[in-house]
Every structure is written in structure tokens, then in C-alpha cells.
Amino acid sequence: MTEKKKPIVVVTRKLPDVVETRMMELFDARLNSDDAPLTHAQLIEAAQVADVLVPTVTDRIDGDIIEKAGPQLRLIASFGTGVDHIDLKAARARGITVTNTPGVLTEDTADMTMALLLAVARRLAEGERLVRSGQWKGWGPTTMLGHRIWGKRLGILGMGRIGQALARRARAFGMSIHYHNRRRVYPDVEKELEATYWESLDQMLARMDVVSINCPHTPATYHLLSERRLKLLRPHCYIVNTSRGEVIDETALTKMLSKGEIAGAGLDVFEHEPAVNPKLLRLDNVVLLPHMGSATIEGRIDMGEKVIINIKTFVDGHAPPDRVIETLL
Template identity: 80%
Template sequence: MTKKKPLVVVTRKLPEAIETRMMELFDARLNIDDAAMSKQELIEAVKVADVLVPTVTDKIDAAVLAHAGPNLRLIANFGTGVDHVDLQTARSRGITVTNTPDVLTEDTADMTMALILSVSRRLAEGERLIRKGEWAGWGPTLMLGHRIWGKRLGIVGMGRIGRALARRAKGFGLSVHYHNRRRVHPDIEEELDATYWESLDQMLAHVDVVSVNCPHTPATYHLLSARRLKLMQPHAILVNTARGEIVDEPALTRMLADGEIAGAGLDVFEHEPAVNPKLLELQNAVLLPHMGSATIEGRVDMGEKVLINIKTFVDGHTPPDRVIEGLL
């Protein structure tokens, strides 16, 4: 007798190769038009699914999980961050949660470095000048930015992405400083020539570029509060490719407008996809639509990890990327 395939509900459109393999391996329900599911649609999905494959746009909170059917035993997240999933409620209901670590590291580090360069050298402003037809030719004082060679980079969160960024930063002549929950191994510090700051407050006051690379957890919500942002030097810039909730966005916006901080490069926002209208008016802010990991290779690699996690779980084994609450 043929074993029944598990019902896998996928909340967003995934790369074609991944969707094809999903259909081959499982009883998969795909999201063909790629519209984000409403809360009610998510509730209907968890009622019937054996496996749910959500993304960062899907809030799988206690209210949704309260409707989970008896067959839902795995949430195989398509993405690294799981702050949109109520891990405590999932655990209490016997639901395993997995994610897709490692595969987005290099892509996100590339984007972070690109934002550092873009803000420092005013690349987005220059591009807009050209498109508006307002460029009258080269001038010795036109579009002056700042060189990054010889500056200090402060990394908030020295995990995989933070370390990948540090390696790139060294190549651009930046000296690497970092704050982390735990100091990294001395071998890593030596490799990266990185200076550890136990006090985030002190690091913010001494660096020229601040990059946010830590996960969003209850402990890191508004980690860069208005008080901490005010510790940054007026010529400093802030780059965030992690999660918008880590930075007090209204405070950052006010400080950018008042020139208390020189610039910001943001790939994530506190209430995305909504963006503070005042941010949109600022020339010293480079804004991107959460595309830090948006490479074809990265998305396919993410999908393959999801497939492996589901197949391993269905076969009765512990999936390789099981998320353990408290160890994010």
C-alpha cells in the first residue's frame, strides 16, 4: 500500500525548481499568484496542513496556532529569521519549527557592504540627479561623500552575517569593532582583527559606521533606542539589513532629518511593507525593499533546505535546521 504523502501548504510563490520538487515529494498546495495570505487564510491552512511553509510575511502567532489541526506537526520556515512565529506556542502544541540558516549569509553581507558604500558615497543621490536631468557636469565640490578606508565599523551581532561582513570590511580598509551577547572565540577575533566592546553604548560612541546584524527577539526590540542612537557621532551612518524592529525608526528618522546622524541605509523597516513617509523625503537615507537575500542562488538554496527539513521530519528523524527556542 502506498504511503500517503503529507499535505504541505506553501504560503508564497517559491522558485520554480523548488515548487516542482514539492509537488513530486509531497501533496503540496502552492500559492500561484504570490499574494500574501490573510490571517483567516493562514488559520484555514493550519487547520488542514501536516506541514506549513511560511515566510517572513506570515505572522504565525498564538491566535493562528490556536486553530492548528491535530496533523500540523512541522512549520518549515522559508527564511532564517523566525521572529514571525510564536515559538513558545508552537512548542506547547508539539509543533517543530525549522528555518534555513547559512545559505543567506554571503548575500546579506554583500548587501550590507553595498549600503555602507551607497550611503557614504551618496550613490543613490547621484543616480537620482542623473535621472532627473539635473546634472550639469563634473564639479570639484559636487556630490561630496566620505571615504570608508580607515574608518571604524561597529557590528551589532557577530553571528554568521556579522562575521561575513567583517571579512568584506577588512578588504575595504575598515577597522572592525563589534558588540555581541557573547564574545566570539579568540581565533575569530584574530582572523577578523576585531575589537570587542562589552558595552554597546560605548561602541556606538566610538565608530563611524554602525551595522545591525543581530536577530530580532524580545530582547533586541528597539535595541538601538532613541537614547542609544543619540550616542552616535554626527558624521556616523547606520545600516540595517536585519529586522526593522531592532531600531527605533521614528527616532532615527528625526535624527536624520535634523542632521544628528549623517545617513542611513535601510533594507528593513519597523512596520514593513509600510515605510515612514518622513523617511521617504530624506536624501540621506537609502531605502531598499527587503532585498538583502534576494539572489536566485540564495532563494533556491533556501528552498532546498526547506525540502530537506520536511523530508527528514516526515521520515521520522530530527530535521537538521530545527529551531530551539532561546538559542536564536
């Protein structure tokens, strides 16, 4: 009996060793050992030979790549939760299934969001820089004053898994939970979180002390926090973003932060990353991180295991568990 040929699986970036080893065992895996991001031309080459393409959120799988893909490419098993880097309509038109890795990064991202919230409100990054620069002259009653978060109102934009996990953490810190979402969450979730729902995003923004961005980037959420909406925020308000940079008008945000029209921001993502607005780099009231909200060893391994399950299930002729359903396209 002829042994079934292993599918060619092209992985665009370096993944944890344990994940790559398992892929080599199960598939004809083509790995990226030096972790150099693939160029557009290299992504086309990969799509022309792969049965399964495993990109990450930094690989833009646009319509051109999908159009030029070989007929054998039937699955794009993305290593990441967001799918805004993939032209889903083009994939659907070619009959290519798309999967992602939802759920496994919830707690890690919520941890980082809470850390950024604390860091910007209590000026942790500024204080760390002060010590390292040798300019700290000792404790003083008015030195490095920040703001307590206990008793403050937190407005969560996007009350999905991560938004709810953040709400649980914030409640433990004594914050009042408010949220705006495309759909209102179930009553039992609202009761558990003691969360106040705002149908109007504008009305919520005008009343919050901290605003956290936890919604995905889609055409509908591009610049959802526009200059007009940013101007609704009160001057003492802080913004935290661990979702996608494109949700905020970064130019407008930078301008308002520099003028003191917003108290501060904690940003793990940027509109044009890895490029960061040079003006943001010069602001002391901003904490900047290199898109590391989900960067835990455990999380990355869990993501890899989900990718493997999606591929194996698909190759075996079944619907993969994390298929991006048509309603999301």
C-alpha cells in the same frame, strides 16, 4: 503493500519553480501560484488542513493560528532565517516542531550590507537620482562629496555568520572592525578579523563611524538602538540595517536624520514594513531598499532545498537539521 500517503504541505507564497516542482514530486503540495499574501483567516485555514506549513517571514504565525491549527499539523518549516514571525512558545506548547533555513543567505546579505554601506557613504542613490532627473550640470570639485570608508571604524551589532562575513568584506576596504555581541566570538575569529570586542554597546556606539545592524529581532533586541542610544552616535556616523527594522526606533532615527544629528542611513528593512515612514522617503541622506538583502536566485533556491530537507527528514521520523532548538524559544 499500501503506499505511504504523502504529507499535505501548504506553501504560503510563490517559491522558485525548481523548488515548487521538487515539492510537488515529494509531497502533496498546495502552492500559492499568484503569490498573494495570505490573510489571517487564510493562514488559519491552511493550518487546519496542513501536515506541514511552509510560511515566509511576512506571514505572522501567531498564537491564534497555532491554537486553531488541526491536530495533524506537526511541522512549521519556515522559508527564511528569522523566526520572529512565529509564536515559538505556542508552537512548543502544541508539540509543533519549527525549522528555518540558516546559513544559506550569509554571503548574499553581507554583500548587500556592504553595498548599502558604500551607497550611503558615497551618496550613490543621490547621484543616480541627479542624473535621471536631468539636473546634473557636469563634474565639479565640490559636487556630490561623500566620505571615504578606508580607515573608518565599523561597529557591527551582532557578530554571527552575517556579521563575520561583513567584517571580512569591510577589512578588504580598509575598515577597522569593532563589534558587540551577546557572547564574545572565539579568539581565532577575533584574530582573523582583527576585531575589537566591546562588552558595552553604549561605549562602542559613541566611537564608531559606521554602525551595521546584524542581530536578529527578539524581545531582547526590540528597539535595542533606542533614542537614547542613537543619541550616542556622532554626527558623522552612518547606520546600515539589513537585519530587522524593529531593532531600531525608526521614529527617533528619522527625526535625527532629518536634523543632521546622524549623517545618513542605508535601510533594507523597516519597523512596520511594508509601510515606510513617509518622512524617511523625503530624506536625501537615506538609501531605502525593499527588503532585498537576501534576494538572489541562488539564495532562494538554497533556502527551498533546506525547507525540503527539513520536511523530508521530519516525515521520515528523524530530527530535522534546522530545528529551532528550545534554548532559542
